[in-house]
Amino acid sequence: MKKHVLVFFLILLILPMQIFANGTQESSETVLTIWDRNAEMEGVVSLFNAEMEKTNSPIRAKFELIPYEQQVSKFISALTAGTAPDIYSLDLVQFPYFISIGAFADMEELYQSMPYKEYLPQGMLPIGAMDGRQYALPYEIDLSVILYNKDMFREVGLDPENPPEKWDEFIKAAKLLTKDKDKDGTIDQWGTALVGNDAGSYMFWFMPFVWGNNGDMFTNKGEVVFDSPEVKETLQMWYDLIHTYKVAPPSSAQWSGGDRYNAFVAEQLAMCLGGNFNITALKQDAPDLDFGVAFIPSNRGTPATFGGGNMIGITKQSKNYDAAKQFIEFAYSEKVLLTNYAPKMALLPRSDLYDNEYYQEIPQMMDFARILENAKTPFSYKYNQIYDAVLYHLQGALLGKIPVNTAVSDCASEIQKVLK
Template sequence: MKLLKIVALAATALGALSTSAFSQEKLTMWSRSSSEAFMPALIDAFNASHKTQIELQIVPSAEMVQKYATAAAGGSAPDFVSLDLVYGPAFAKSGTLEDLTDVAKSLPYFEHLSKAHIGTGTFEGRIYAMPMSADASVLLWNKKLFKQAGLDPEKAPTNWAEIEEAAGKVNALGGDIRGFYFSGACGGCNAFTFMPLIWASGGDILVDGGKRATLDSPQMYDAINFYRDMVAKGYVPESAKTDSGKNFFGGFATDKIGLSPIGAFAIGNLVKNYPTVDFGVTFIPGKTGGKASFGGGDNFVVTAGRDNAPAAKEFLEFVYSLEGQTLLAKLGSLPTRDDVAAEAVKSLDQRYQVATEALKLGRTPSSPVYNDIINSSTGPWKQMLNEVFFDDDVKGSVTKAQTAMQSILDDTD
């Protein structure tokens, strides 16, 4: 009997030891497929230099939210997730995420981490999500077409009038060439590229901690009229009206578009896959100047109740190190720590410097119902934009969207 007890105790101790060892050293992480270019390499580099080991699984981008929500509800969620930053408030509100406030505040360079990421990662005063990877919206112009149109190819437009004037001159080249491109039926794309026009002009989309929608603002009408003018003058290709994001990048890559607001991801893609496209990168300006950018990318989150905060901190310290930031930048993500960003992109195409500066200005609307109000294909944001750019009842469409968006925000309990 005594022997039996000893064996049982030993087995329990061994089991506990091995469980503890595995739970501490073999952590699971999910990342969406759009991060496939850099996340596997980053994890490999971390695993190669740390005792803590992370096993990465790539999840199709469109399935990530449902998959993570379902897994969390069923108790089978991974330890860490690299999650589209806009979903931070929704997951934090649901209680799925570990509070990382202490981890975040203990980092000496906390103040230098992307404000857009920390903003959407903060819910009711606590930090649940930390910057993982980043993108920022910028304005691209085609230098070759600028030159052909008699414009200075090295001079970037700094306000809407200059953009429209340049688009007009490029458009006048004729044939298939058009002055300006945007994806007219894509809520997410236009959050990324159209909202900065409003921000840079002094307006906003959500205020009062994301509880009040402000679509019905003078800056919104100005920005709408700016796009409408270019559509009416034929500067924008007909296909833009129904582009739900499929040509968000492809439009400019055709080498037949004068200017296009887009993400920094396009820089590497153009350099690598479209070397003949000679382009410049600048900030998205406001009506009379100024600049703004949408901070996109992923936040790092930890599934609640696993006691993985120390491992999370170890991983984040690696991500935010110069080595981690350089690796991310090299493989397609903007650095998320601004005090080492310039150093991290030093060896890359110099146009990345503008993008890293844009990320410093980066903003992201923060709301638990972000998907419902902005990204959803049947939501008020996408519905409004598609109507106001191409139809006649601008006031009616904006008012309808304002009411619908506010109604969704009010419904959020």
Template sequence: MFRRLPAITAAALLAAALAACGGGEPAGSASAGSSGPVTVTMWTRAATQAQSQRLVDAYNKTHKNQVKLTVIPTDNYQPRIAAAAGAKQLPDIFAADVIFVPNYTSQGLFLDITDRIAKLPFKDALAPSHMRLGTYENRQYTLPHTLDLSVWFWNKDLYKKAGLDPEKGPTTLKEFAEQATTVQEKLGKDGKVHGTFFGGNCGGCYVFTFWPSVWAAGGDVMNEDGTQSLVDKPPMTDVFAIYRSLYEKGVTGPTTKEEQGPTWTGFFPKGEIGVMPMPSTTLGSMPADMKIGVAPIAGPDGGESTFVGGDSVGISATSQHPDEAWDFLSWSVSDEAQVEVMAKNKDVVARTDLADNKYSSADPRVVLINSLVAKGRTPYALKFGQTFNDPQGPWLRLAREAVFGDASKVASLNESVNQSLQQ
């Protein structure tokens, strides 16, 4: 979500690769209709390697067919997919950052699995945001693979020292600002503790942490087909104003304005931040002795939402083993895989009906995070990467003016966002 190859480059590579597609039979790991055990190939990006590997290992231990996983560096993943598509050398299965799935479905890289999904008894419980982005022209092409949600973490020890109730985190963005300010005023004199922190020079960070406050307030950041930006009006401008005030009052960490993404989650685990938006997947890696509260991201006056990130997974359109590939995919969202593999390792489950399971029930924070899957959103836009994630894209310029610079420029800069979305 936070460091991606600019999608305009990836899209160009994909288009060129697809244009180069010629005749010939699709590649596969074995002949179709083989009577013996089949090995299906799978690619995933390094960012989701741990979860993918756990699922593959568990499947391989209990099934005759096997899955061979290849992990590709995240920054190289999109060009590798594009090159493989052009050469008709895609693996049988490949995962993709959910935000880019519409680019792949619209280019015909995934196999249509609508009828297979319809037979799953839990089809209506599959993570709705992932399923929406995996749907193209009313046909379904992917399943949820991994999920990462944005939530608010607060440090209970710092809250107690600052005179706040350590068991009561923020329920509105205004309360978030008030509590962060209190931590700063009470504990920030030595410069080691700060009220809050965010990635101020990272387009994906703004998307992941600010946009849920807009949704929680009942607003939108784009129109439904991702071609018109709404970030130049409330509630987005209200959210900007609150964070701008925190920065101007010195409540944010000193490197907030320069933070480009790679290290933005590193300060909270050190016990230096009172309250801040964080990826849900970092909960399990926090220091064992740190007392952490978790709350949904709220709008200025309430509500709750989250950015549902992570990966979706599908069968490549050129796979010679679609049945064997589907056996793994369907198993990966089964009760066994979701509870005994994902939930057991404190990963967010891909099904809303398993939010409260035997592992998550031991930690109310995990139950809360799982419950947000049904309430969160994953925005849809074919030009998402070049518009919102590219460091040279129009969104980052707009967000930085709104928070650190001349907020009166937001309206004119929004026109650049629209132009990018409509290219």
């Protein structure tokens, strides 16, 4: 009897100790909240948690998918309520504003410590910086390019391995590639086409032409410099593709992004404004199409590409900066990028990793390594608010409703008003 009583009392003593120990273990666990508008980040979180469990680390991460249309409003609400995530990967054009209001923590030391920092897209870094300090880094990447039909190049005697690099070469090639193939008086193969019915498309495809002509929309401080001879010359060239050279369909002044893609798939278009997001789709929609990837042609300046996609940063409200830093270092690791992103043909933020087994299966993906080096992103505190002005004035010019010079000047004035 005494033995049973002793055992009973020992159990009573041990149970609270176990409960206390379990509670201590649970409370010592650090859980990072990761927000992203792209579902691919969930794979990074899963890999991170597996690694943390393997190394007996108390750090864990949880993922929340933020719909594109809610990525700004939800973040503002969270900042106001003091419930911001630890890490946020969102549309990179939003970072100048959020950095300016102190929403993100300084990541300069982390950036400087990265052994692969020189392989990150240098032209995109300024949009995640302020006062010489880095607050966010490019992570999930989109780049604008020219896609071209190599068979059509061969048919007119153009070298399919040497696409046009300059405006005059581009126009000359487009003239050769514009054809009335069945001789019925109607052009059924166009040299190129524009995308005139979407403001985002002007930013993504028109601006690289501007940069390649030594023009710009904003300085790195967000000052408006759009009203310039270089920009007017670029818009004039776009207008001439339709109205003077007649190498682009007049209807393309009202095309959306899907229209130019469909025309390229249907082999009605020889040179197409495109991006990395078209590559895997083309392999599915037109498996026999022999196509190449090229820089958007330049004029006076060097070739450029719009650096779109996401940047990633640690929010100022995070109470787990060291753990968040560990997550970001893990997210940029070769293992994660080649396991989670490369097999899906997503562009990697590190150009040193482009020669991988997955990209080798679709060689066009490897072309983006050199294109990534010339990526640039417009810097503005009110990026989305300029869309109406851009669409109205630039499309008006392409449609012949507004003189080119007037369109550029008035567009610049409206953007200036929006920013005040």
